[in-house]
Amino acid sequence: MPARSARANYRGRRRLPTPRSRYLAVLTTAVVSSAVVALGTAAALPEPHTDGLSMEVSGNYEDITGRSGGLTGRASRADAHSTSETANQPAPDVWILPLHAYTLTSFFGERWGRLHPGVDLGAAQGAPFTAVAAGRVILCRWNGGYGYNVMIDHGGDIVTVYGHASKLLCRAGQQVKPGDELALVGDTGHSFGSHLHFEVRENDKPIEPLAFMRKHGVDIQKHTESVYS
Known part of the structure; x- marks a missing residue:
């Protein structure tokens, strides 16, 4: 009887956590809390490349390149047209001496x-x-x-x-x-x-x-x- 009562009394008691157990519990709680905070912050921030500046640059890069190429092409064609017109113009009316020592x-x-x-x-x-x-x-x-x-x-x-x-x-x-x-x-x-x-x-x-x-x-x-x- 005394031994049985002692085991029953032992099972009924709460075991106090050791200092190491308390440290692990605090660390786990901090990690979980940090994760929750990070998720909340991520939800509050805008998606990457969704702010106005990023969208304008990334979305229009090809358009800008295309427009630049078009402008360059038009400039080249204009230069070629100008050169062609110049080449087709009559030579100036230049007259010179037939000899210089005479x-x-x-x-x-x-x-x-x-x-x-x-x-x-x-x-x-x-x-x-x-x-x-x-x-x-x-x-x-x-x-x-x-x-x-x-x-x-x-x-x-x-x-x-x-x-x-x-x-x-x-x-x-x-x-x-x-x-x-x-x-x-x-x-x-x-x-x-x-x-x-x-x-x-x-x-x-x-x-x-x-x-x-x-x-x-x-x-x-x-x-x-x-x-x-």
Whole structure:
């Protein structure tokens, strides 16, 4: 009986927690509380990328890229169109001297009872002479009293003539620019000494070349060109 009563009394008592058990209980409670607080805070915060700024950037990135590409494409097309228009524009009306080292030895007008239709520019044998303006070569060959002769059609019924060359450097049908070499100075045909015979024709009639060239910014007597002044 005494032993039985002692066991019954033992089962009826509450066992006091040890200090370690109390520590574990407090730690568990803190962890659970922190989790609850974190869940509550997460519920209160907005979803990632749902604030106005983030949505605007992330949602429109492709649109912005596309618009930028479109703008770049339009700019490139505009540049190409501008370049094409520039390339198709006519060249400026540039006129220059046919030679730079020369002496004006003969003028336009009556000479020995007949018209001398141009001016003579004395120069060294073999010196290259050039086109005075842009145009198309319509004659490049031996031509009687002109010797080796070049003629250029500049449009507007204007043709320039270059005579007495020693050697031809161009061909009929060739498009030339101001300064393109045509031939070398010589003494061929009806010539008395090495020189370039230069003339200007309008509507197939010779006109006074010095005045014509001055109107186009070139003074043969003064050896000047306005385009290079």
